[in-house]
Amino acid sequence: MPEARQPATSRLWPSGGVHLWPSGGTSQQQIHARGHLVYAAQGVLSVHTERGTSIVPANRVAWTPAGFPHQHAAHGHTDMRIVFLPASLARLVPDHPVVFLASDLAREILLALTGPQPRDTAAQARLRRVLVDELHEAHEQPLQLPTPRDDRLRSIAQLLQDNPADNASLTELGRTIGASARTLSRLFHDELGMTFYEWRTQLRVFHALVLLADGHDTTHVAHACGWANPSHFIAAFTKLVGTTPGRHRS
Incomplete structure (x- = not known):
């Protein structure tokens, strides 16, 4: 912090x-x-x-x-x-x-x-x-991003927090930190209770909420968070947050 x-x-x-x-x-x-x-x-x-x-x-x-x-x-x-x-x-x-x-x-x-x-x-x-x-x-909502404990997951988390738009695959990220995709996939499941792609999507939606709060428009936020197609961003955002980015901003 x-x-x-x-x-x-x-x-x-x-x-x-x-x-x-x-x-x-x-x-x-x-x-x-x-x-x-x-x-x-x-x-x-x-x-x-x-x-x-x-x-x-x-x-x-x-x-x-x-x-x-x-x-x-x-x-x-x-x-x-x-x-x-x-x-x-x-x-x-x-x-x-x-x-x-x-x-x-x-x-x-x-x-x-x-x-x-x-x-x-x-x-x-x-x-x-x-x-x-x-x-x-009320049901508990999937808007909490768990913090990894394993050093390998922490390294990946830091890379993606620094650059949420990074579209590298888990295999490519694994090469960067020296771990196999299979090992990392198991760690995400066992330690965080979700897949790598689920975790990265939540990280990106978190980042999107911050950018929307700072006044950025939907298209800018989509690209800044790694979505080439704004409609795909809107669908992912709506699934997690329960409303569209545009309605959320207003």
């Missing part, structure tokens, strides 16, 4: 808060005694933990359990909302970092719990319970 750049404006209280981040803003690594949800009312967030990096566009909400070291980063000017959950509710959601699809109701509750008008304690408790019920019904 780059050196931390603090939010331009913050409003914090015991149950949550709001950070207004400039594009490129980052937090220090931190650990909380309570698990928390983060939502981007504007912009795109990334959440970094030892498990990997989660990208949080406007139709997602990220959960980080208590005790997990984490950092946040903003892509585009970002309105970050935070809601802490008491232990009685935290035990109803996963014990690992995860990204959920945010229903319309979940988004409205997140905004209400972090809005300018104060609510009494009982009303907040009721809203948090409904929010957790909504998340309990």
Whole structure:
């Protein structure tokens, strides 16, 4: 992570808060005694933990359990909302970092719990319970890019993070780092639970979300992320994010 750049404006209280981040803003690594949800009312967030990096566009909400070291980063000017959950509710959601699809109701509750008008304690408790019920019904979303542990996979990950448009095959990348495609394919499956091509597609969509947040158009983003045909990019993006790049930008 780059050196931390603090939010331009913050409003914090015991149950949550709001950070207004400039594009490129980052937090220090931190650990909380309570698990928390983060939502981007504007912009795109990334959440970094030892498990990997989660990208949080406007139709997602990220959960980080208590005790997990984490950092946040903003892509585009970002309105970050935070809601802490008491232990009685935290035990109803996963014990690992995860990204959920945010229903319309979940988004409205997140905004209400972090809005300018104060609510009494009982009303907040009721809203948090409904929010957790909504998340309990939602499926975990494939918007978390796991971090490789194996040095060979780390080398490939670094090459592709530096240049997401690189279309080298796994065999070609293997030659660069001195490992066979068969070995690397097995490592991706055993360690990350996905194929190399699935992992690279997620990496590219992550990069695309960042570029879209910075205001780039769909054709530019498609080429910058390795798709020669923008329609193929749109299909891959829509499959993972649940909306087209154009609708996401707007």
